[in-house]
Amino acid sequence: MFEFRLEATAGAARAGRWTLPHGEVLTPCFMPVGTQGTVRALSPRDLEAIGATIVLGNTYHLFLRPGEETVARLGGLHRFMGWPHPILTDSGGFQVFSLESLRRVSEEGVEFRSHVDGSARSLSPERAVEVQWALGSDVAMAFDHVIPGGASREQARDALDRTLRWLVRCRARFEALKKEAASREPQAASEYAPATGTISSYGLRLAAYGSRQTLVPIVQGATYPDLRRAGLEGVLGAGDWDAVAIGGLSVGEPKAATWEALEGLGPILPTGRPRYLMGVGFPEDVVAAVARGVDLVDCVAPTRMGRNGTAFTDEGPVNIRNARHRDDGGPLDPACDCETCTTFSRGYLRHLFQAGELLGLRLLSLHNVRFLIRLSARARAAVTDGTFDGWSRAWLDRYQSSKEQA
Amino acid sequence: MFEFRLEATAGAARAGRWTLPHGEVLTPCFMPVGTQGTVRALSPRDLEAIGATIVLGNTYHLFLRPGEETVARLGGLHRFMGWPHPILTDSGGFQVFSLESLRRVSEEGVEFRSHVDGSARSLSPERAVEVQWALGSDVAMAFDHVIPGGASREQARDALDRTLRWLVRCRARFEALKKEAASREPQAASEYAPATGTISSYGLRLAAYGSRQTLVPIVQGATYPDLRRAGLEGVLGAGDWDAVAIGGLSVGEPKAATWEALEGLGPILPTGRPRYLMGVGFPEDVVAAVARGVDLVDCVAPTRMGRNGTAFTDEGPVNIRNARHRDDGGPLDPACDCETCTTFSRGYLRHLFQAGELLGLRLLSLHNVRFLIRLSARARAAVTDGTFDGWSRAWLDRYQSSKEQA
Numbered sequence: 001m002f003e004f005r006l007e008a009t010a011g012a013a014r015a016g017r018w019t020l021p022h023g024e025v026l027t028p029c030f031m032p033v034g035t036q037g038t039v040r041a042l043s044p045r046d047l048e049a050i051g052a053t054i055v056l057g058n059t060y061h062l063f064l065r066p067g068e069e070t071v072a073r074l075g076g077l078h079r080f081m082g083w084p085h086p087i088l089t090d091s092g093g094f095q096v097f098s099l100e101s102l103r104r105v106s107e108e109g110v111e112f113r114s115h116v117d118g119s120a121r122s123l124s125p126e127r128a129v130e131v132q133w134a135l136g137s138d139v140a141m142a143f144d145h146v147i148p149g150g151a152s153r154e155q156a157r158d159a160l161d162r163t164l165r166w167l168v169r170c171r172a173r174f175e176a177l178k179k180e181a182a183s184r185e186p187q188a189a190s191e192y193a194p195a196t197g198t199i200s201s202y203g204l205r206l207a208a209y210g211s212r213q214t215l216v217p218i219v220q221g222a223t224y225p226d227l228r229r230a231g232l233e234g235v236l237g238a239g240d241w242d243a244v245a246i247g248g249l250s251v252g253e254p255k256a257a258t259w260e261a262l263e264g265l266g267p268i269l270p271t272g273r274p275r276y277l278m279g280v281g282f283p284e285d286v287v288a289a290v291a292r293g294v295d296l297v298d299c300v301a302p303t304r305m306g307r308n309g310t311a312f313t314d315e316g317p318v319n320i321r322n323a324r325h326r327d328d329g330g331p332l333d334p335a336c337d338c339e340t341c342t343t344f345s346r347g348y349l350r351h352l353f354q355a356g357e358l359l360g361l362r363l364l365s366l367h368n369v370r371f372l373i374r375l376s377a378r379a380r381a382a383v384t385d386g387t388f389d390g391w392s393r394a395w396l397d398r399y400q401s402s403k404e405q406a
Numbered sequence: 407m408f409e410f411r412l413e414a415t416a417g418a419a420r421a422g423r424w425t426l427p428h429g430e431v432l433t434p435c436f437m438p439v440g441t442q443g444t445v446r447a448l449s450p451r452d453l454e455a456i457g458a459t460i461v462l463g464n465t466y467h468l469f470l471r472p473g474e475e476t477v478a479r480l481g482g483l484h485r486f487m488g489w490p491h492p493i494l495t496d497s498g499g500f501q502v503f504s505l506e507s508l509r510r511v512s513e514e515g516v517e518f519r520s521h522v523d524g525s526a527r528s529l530s531p532e533r534a535v536e537v538q539w540a541l542g543s544d545v546a547m548a549f550d551h552v553i554p555g556g557a558s559r560e561q562a563r564d565a566l567d568r569t570l571r572w573l574v575r576c577r578a579r580f581e582a583l584k585k586e587a588a589s590r591e592p593q594a595a596s597e598y599a600p601a602t603g604t605i606s607s608y609g610l611r612l613a614a615y616g617s618r619q620t621l622v623p624i625v626q627g628a629t630y631p632d633l634r635r636a637g638l639e640g641v642l643g644a645g646d647w648d649a650v651a652i653g654g655l656s657v658g659e660p661k662a663a664t665w666e667a668l669e670g671l672g673p674i675l676p677t678g679r680p681r682y683l684m685g686v687g688f689p690e691d692v693v694a695a696v697a698r699g700v701d702l703v704d705c706v707a708p709t710r711m712g713r714n715g716t717a718f719t720d721e722g723p724v725n726i727r728n729a730r731h732r733d734d735g736g737p738l739d740p741a742c743d744c745e746t747c748t749t750f751s752r753g754y755l756r757h758l759f760q761a762g763e764l765l766g767l768r769l770l771s772l773h774n775v776r777f778l779i780r781l782s783a784r785a786r787a788a789v790t791d792g793t794f795d796g797w798s799r800a801w802l803d804r805y806q807s808s809k810e811q812a
Contacts, residue, residue, distance in 0.1 A: 037757060066732065066757045073733050074753045082749045097698040275429065326472065327479045339451065343488045347480045351443060351472045358447040358767060 002214050002242035002276050010388035012266055012293040015380045018243075018274050020086040021136040022078060025053045027274060027295035028379050030286060030372040031088060032303070036061045037071070037081045040303045041362040042311060042369065044082040050338055051377070054086040054138075055297045059131050060095035064114045064121065066135035076136035088298075089137035091128045091170075093144040093218070094247070094279070099143040105145070106268040107162070125169035129215065133177050136307040137213060141245060142170040144218040149252025156222035159248075163220045171239055174215045216276070219249040223257035225264040232265055243296075245276040250285070258285075262292045269293065283312050283375055284399055290379045291392050302368030308359045309353045312371040313396070316403035320364065325350040338370040339363070408620050408648035410680050416794035418672055418699040421786045424649075424680050426544040427618040428484060431459045433680060433701035434776040434785050436692060437494060438708070442467045443477070443487045446709045447768040448775065450488045453544070454687045456744055456776040457783070460492035460544075462704050465537050466501035470520045470527065474540035478590040481726035494704075495543035497534040497576075499550040499624070500653070511551070513568070530574035535621065539583050543619060547651060548576040550624040555658025562628035565654075570640040577645055580621045622682070624653040629663040631670040638671055649702075650675060651682040656691070666689075668698045675699065682709045689718050689781055690805055696785045697798050708774030715759045718777040720801070722809035726770065731756040744776040745769070 001021060008015040016027040032039045032047065033056045039047060043100040047055065055076055062068060074080045076086055096103055096110045104110040109124025123131075125143040132140035143166050165227045217235040221227035235244065246265065249258045262277070269275055274295040281299020289297055302312065313333045318333070328346035336342075340349070340363040352360030354369065382391040407427060414421040422433040438445045438453065439462045445453060453461065463483055468474060480486045483493055502509055502516045508517035515530025531538075531549040538546035548571050551565040604736070623641040627633035641650065652671065655664045668683070675681055680701040686692065687705020695703055708718065715727045719739045734752035742748075746755070746769040758766030788797040 036761045036763055037754070038763050038765045043745070043765060043768070044749070061761075065761055067755070070733055070753065070757075074735050074751050080751070080754050080757075082754070118683070329474055329480050331776065339449070343450070345480050347472070348443070348486050350486070351476075351486075355467075355471055357442055357444050358764060359444045359449060361764060362449070362768070386741040 001212070004243070004272060006271060008384045008386075010383045010386055011291070013290050013379070013383045013388045013392070014293060014295060015383040016274060016295055018295075020054070022087070022138055023053060023085045025086055025296075026377075026380060027382075028286075028290045028376045029053065029296050030281065030369075030376045031056050031060070031296060031298040032369045033298055033300045034081060034083075035300070036065070037077065039365075039369070041307065041358075041365040042303070046362075046366055047083070047369070048085075050366060051373045052085075052369065054088060057081075057087055057089045057135060057137060058092070058095065059089050059128060059135070059141075060092035060123070062089075062135060063092060063123070063131045064116050066348040068131045072134045072136070076134075086139070087135075088139040088276075089132045089135055089141065089216075090278075091132065091141040091143040092123050093128070093141075094146050096123055097146040107165075109143075126173040129170050129173040129177070132388060133174075133213065133219065133343060139243070140174070140213050140215050142215060142217045144220055144247055146220070146248050146251070147222060149223075151222050153224055153227070156220070156224055156227050159222075160220045160227055160231050160234075163218065164231070164238065165234065167217050167238050168319045170215060170217075174213075214242040215242055216243045216245050218245045218278070219265070221261070222248060222249045223253050223261050225261060228261050228264055229268065232268055235360075236270070241273065243274045243276055245278055246294075247278045249277065250279045255285075259288060259348040261288070262294070266293050281372060283372065284396060286372060286375055287379060287392050287396055287399075290383075291359075291388070302372055303365040306364035306366075306368040309360070309364065310363050310368075312368050313358070314399060314402075316399055316406050320346065320360075321348050321353050332364075332367055335373070336367060336370060336374070338367050340367040340370075344371075407618070410649070410678060412677060414790045416789045416792055416793075417697070419696050419785070419794045419798070420699060420701060420787045421789040422680060422701055424701075426460070428490060428492045428544050429459060431492060431702075432783075432786060434692075434696045434782045434789075435459065435702050436687065436775075436782045437462050437702060437704040439464070439704055439706045440487065440489075440493075441706070443483065445771075445775070446706075447771040448709070452772055453775070454491075456772060457779045458491075458775065460494060461489060462646070462812040463487075463493055463541060463543060464498070464501065464531070465495050465541070466498035467472055468495075468541060469498060469529070469537045470522050474537045478540045478542070482540075484542065486665075492545070493541075493543040494545040494682075495538045495541055495547065496684075497527050497538065497547040497549040497624075499534070499547075500552050502529055503552040513571075515549070520708075531572040532567050534578040534582070535576050535579045539580075539619065545649070546580070546619050546621050546622060548573050548623045550626055550653055550757045552626070552657070553628060556642075557628050558758050559628075559630055559633070562626070562633050563671070565628075566626045566633055566637050566640075569624065570637070573623050573641065573644050577625075583809065620648040622649045622651050623647055624651045624684070625758060626654045627667070627788065628654060629659050629667050631667060634667050634670055635674065635757060636672055642676070644773075647679065649680045649682060651684055652700075653684045655683065656685045661691075665694060665698060667703045668695070668700070674697050687778060689778065690802060692778060692781055693785060693798050693802055693805075696782075696789075697794070705764060708778055712770035712772075712774040715766070715770065716774075718774050720805060720808075722805055722812050726752065726755050726766075727759050728756070738770075738773055739777070742773060743779070744773050746773040746776075761762070 005017045015276040018025045128143035144163045164245045219231040221231035276296040277294040280297045281301040311318045325346040331341040411423045424431045517528045534549035550569040625637040627637035682702040683700040686703045687707040717724045731752040737747040788794040
């Protein structure tokens with residue numbers, strides 16, 4: 001379980017295959033984000049139809065609403081959201097550190113006010129692991145201290161050190177849960193309760209779930225190359241992990257600094273493990289990240305942009321609200337095979353946005369996620385057939401120059 | 407074309423089969439409403455998956471936005487909304503008469519202010535026919551004068567007489583368009599333009615569409631049985647129609663008055679034509695209408711209620727927001743075969759509504775429309791096998807008593 005097979009490389013770019021408890025993920029892979037137990041405006045069937053193989057869930061949001069105990073009672077996150085394929089859960093670190101005025105950070109963890117009802121809540125390394133264990137994701141993320149893009153070296157060092165100390169605590173709690181689960185394993189019920197059934201034993205259910213989970217560390221260090229290296233070395237020294245995540249990038253820093261930080265890590269990242277760059281998902285960034293050895297990315301951009309009426313294409317983003325689309329009988333993206341592009345005209349899609357119809361939000365979200373999944377698959381094919389360098393340069397040139405013209 | 411085959415009867419209830427240019431409709435039939443060229447929150451594939459065979463479009467809304475010329479340029483309403491099956495368009499009468507303070511009625515037609523941009527617009531019998539001709543629906547409705555539920559006898563008589571005079575004008579314009587189209591017919595292009603193509607000839611496109619359309623009259627007369635009879639006789643005297651619609655009911659009058667008006671018409675309605683009761687779509691009303699010889703109904707209730715978190719079941723409506731569903735692992739409606747009921751738990755659906763997620767709106771709309779389509783199919787089966795009387799009484803008893811308990 002959690003085996004990663006590296007199938008081809010082209011420069012730093014990689015094509016791989018990651019085996020998870022709920023399925024296999026071909027890399028490079030874009031992971032759509034299902035913040036509150038649903039990828040906004042899309043159904044699990046939609047996601048299957050556009051080739052999604054893994055989705056993200058957010059610990060922070062599910063912890064607050066409906067609460068991990070409710071999700072566990074309803075059979076765990078896979079069953080809850082009707083997605084029987086792999087799920088990765090974020091630890092909540094990114095979210096609680098985004099709350100700014102609503103939080104208080106200590107060595108113990110983070111106290112904050114719930115954005116849902118204003119109640120006082122807290123997350124710690126141990127609690128973040130427990131919540132994800134209850135959710136039953138395939139991949140749980142360690143609880144990290146995330147800082148803004150422009151943070152000082154001192155802040156970055158402090159957050160990095162805390163993240164490493166928290167990683168040790170995450171691991172200890174995770175191992176304890178695993179041990180406890182192993183002792184109960186023989187009684188574990190079938191993974192999915194029937195739709196009409198109820199979950200009789202919360203503890204048992206948790207055990208059955210968590211024992212098939214892996215815990216993945218997050219490398220911090222802002223844009224300071226030496227801190228990034230120290231962060232990675234600290235992470236690798238703390239255990240043998242099934243994957244390594246790079247966090248705290250794409251948080252407001254200049255794009256050049258993002259790529260520099262990533263390039264600095266390249267030579268010392270383990271080649272036999274997937275590398276997950278957190279929070280990246282604009283098309284040009286996906287290609288640039290893959291070119292620097294990234295295997296997995298995630299972002300809310302395709303669904304958020306889609307709901308705003310912006311569609312990704314190889315020629316840059318298209319604003320479907322624009323009046324020039326009014327009588328356009330052509331597809332949103334002639335190169336795309338999604339339901340939106342094969343069924344509807346730009347004129348119709350524009351009408352849906354002008355009229356404030358829900359279907360528009362869904363159709364553009366669907367296309368944008370499909371676009372990133374296809375883009376990842378095209379990158380993978382280019383790595384496999386040895387044409388990645390030329391393909392990625394040509395793709396980026398075309399995308400950027402079309403974007404500038406628009 | 408437009409042949410209606412009566413396959414079975416049980417008391418006043420009927421089972422039939424209506425052949426339309428874009429497909430066949432088995433009756434009794436519930437028609438989902440696609441006000442602005444989309445059945446709110448549902449895609450054409452969703453509608454196909456739940457067995458919808460015909461949808462409604464609203465002339466008033468499409469006339470204002472995006473305008474019937476844009477729809478025609480984009481290939482007509484079927485192609486515009488990606489629905490290759492039958493479409494019935496309402497004439498706009500009901501909508502403009504609902505605008506109250508925004509309209510001015512004369513013998514010529516209705517002047518009103520657009521709810522979209524406040525501009526001065528007008529609809530007349532001729533214009534309503536022309537707009538529907540451009541939209542290219544299978545079934546166009548005559549432009550009628552609709553009055554509120556509590557209208558006086560004098561108001562009702564006045565509106566009824568005007569509706570009959572307008573019917574003659576609708577028919578004249580419709581026949582003229584048909585004649586004009588027939589002279590162009592040999593040049594008509596294939597019905598659906600390719601997705602990437604543009605419509606070169608607006609007039610030609612209109613011709614190709616409209617010539618396959620039928621115009622259906624609407625019987626008015628409020629809840630005055632003698633006026634209703636006069637309305638029906640007037641309609642039947644004005645031409646030979648492929649169907650007859652009953653309008654101006656379900657507009658605020660007591661339920662008993664609705665059924666009395668309908669029962670009064672029964673003996674003089676032509677048996678060989680489908681009967682369409684406009685604006686009815688709550689489950690108990692569908693069964694009651696079918697029991698009184700109605701073949702077709704439409705209503706926004708299933709989608710509107712669905713967006714509010716209310717689901718139809720045989721045991722009455724269920725409010726999914728209710729806290730008692732929080733940990734409920736069972737389906738919304740155990741008797742239903744829709745994607746919502748076979749994939750998700752009540753607990754998950756409640757979570758979607760609590761969290762304000764778009765998927766919730768879609769999943770409850772999907773279920774409610776499926777519920778009414780299944781209910782119509784069950785009524786049809788009961789007519790066919792001769793058990794309708796017992797089935798409908800038992801169904802209504804169960805539904806009403808469960809509703810009262812809740």
